[in-house]
Amino acid sequence: MKVEQLREKEHIHKKIIEACKQGDNRSRYELYALYSKAMFNISYRMMNNREEAEDMLQEAFTQAFLKLESFRYESNFGAWLKRIVVNTCINAINKKKVELTYCEEIYDYDATEESNDYEPEYTVANITKAMEKLPEGGRMVFSLYLLEGYDHAEISQILGITESTSKSQFMRAKRRIVETLKQTHGDAMDNS
Structure with a gap:
């Protein structure tokens, strides 16, 4: 496969993304439908709570749509969106001022x-x-x-x-x- 074909394949949703950049709501819904389940799973694993995960998913997609102009196809869209979801979850945890509780070595592994x-x-x-x-x-x-x-x-x-x-x-x-x-x-x- 040629480099151009690989790049096209990497950005299979480029037409949808470009339509979203133009403000097309149907395309936004389509992009949401394509990625929401995978991004919810990430959010749920981070938040460990279904309602909070749903909130973080909505917030992450809102941020993604606001920042969509900055997406330059240098990576695939899923990876770009995943980073937004992870950062959104971490920011929410930090806002709650929850100090991360790291496991203490309470078991002597024998x-x-x-x-x-x-x-x-x-x-x-x-x-x-x-x-x-x-x-x-x-x-x-x-x-x-x-x-x-x-x-x-x-x-x-x-x-x-x-x-x-x-x-x-x-x-x-x-x-x-x-x-x-x-x-x-x-x-x-x-x-x-």
């Missing part, structure tokens, strides 16, 4: 204690449910790194923490999720 012969079910639904139990800071780092694809350097800039804090929070969150899944699996085994 491999000798691990004598379970089963592995928990690592499904999207189970992991998502386990994520809801994480402290806010750990949940955000876990979500940004594993689900949104940011690296630890980017996360440190986004959240205003050190890169090593991002790495350690990710590992602690991951360990917590595994423990939660094992506990949930163990409880399910006890009830059967």
Whole structure:
């Protein structure tokens, strides 16, 4: 494929985006319909609350439509919009003046204690449910790194923490999720 064809393919929604820049409301609705579900999922993982996630989604799309003139097709539209959603969520959390609660190492991980012969079910639904139990800071780092694809350097800039804090929070969150899944699996085994 030629470079021009690749660029065209990258910006498959260019006509819709250009119509939105001209103020076409149908195109705005179409763009919203194309991206709202994926952006809601990001927002929900960040906010951990359906109503707040819906509010953040609306606010992010409002900002995106206001800033649409600045979109220059240097990246794909989804990545550009995702950054707006993530920043909107982080700003909302900061506005609430909620200090991010990072996981404290409350468990001394001892491999000798691990004598379970089963592995928990690592499904999207189970992991998502386990994520809801994480402290806010750990949940955000876990979500940004594993689900949104940011690296630890980017996360440190986004959240205003050190890169090593991002790495350690990710590992602690991951360990917590595994423990939660094992506990949930163990409880399910006890009830059967």
